[in-house]
Amino acid sequence: MPLEPKTADLPRIRGALKLYQVASVITGVLLLLLCAEMILKYAFHLELFAFGSGGFLSFQPVLETANGLESTGDGVNLSTGILIVHGWFYVVYLFSDFRLWSLMRWPFGRFILIALGGIIPFLSFILEARIGREVRTYLERREADASAAPAPNAGAEASDSDQPSVEAAQ
Template identity: 30%
Template sequence: MTKLFTTYRVLALVVGVLLLVGTLDIILKYGFSEGSGPQSLGEDLDVVWLFHGWIYIVYVIVAFVLTQRARWTLPQFLLMMIAGLVPGLIFWVEARVARQIRAQFPDLQTAGSA
């Protein structure tokens, strides 16, 4: 369970960062005039969405396995899924999941801190 929990936390943070960078991409790409420096940077950042998509799929699988092992309900799993699609939300959800997992599996207290 320790490796699964650690993998979930890393994936959540990576997905969250990629989502924020992707959001910045959209702001730069569509918020500035055509041909400007920020607009060109926005176009260059488009590749972030490819990485976010693939890593999000892995995140979904790991989150599903984690919720199954923890015997959580469907709404808890759905909140984890939505968090990977709403900029910034995943950081709050990851912290909440970490608290719940550590409370449910006290043996992870020391393992999750390292």
């Protein structure tokens, strides 16, 4: 029998899902920007710079040297910035993945699958839609089951008051 989320965790799952969805979209966009930056750098030998001698935004050539590729631009290297921001935001994405995974009590393989969404282009968008739909459906079902079931202690309280207490009998 698969593990199910604890009833006490159901309200926290909605917040974890929202964090995961936001982190998933941001990570996916940054990953696509990173892929575009890598194509520009390694295929066309260009990097994106801001506030340099080329103006507000400019593509500057990357030269091949004996030590590898070297930038020729001045200003803020946005290509490197995209790389760094994606790396740090992937950590936030992994945290949101772990939080949702642990609250939903899914198998470890699902955590790995969701984590791949931050390193395989477009996968984060696909998983965000699929997991969001799955978790919302699960929560709606659990809430419907909880509202349809009678309160578990309602009958027990009445029967306890009808019986004399153990202390009174002694």
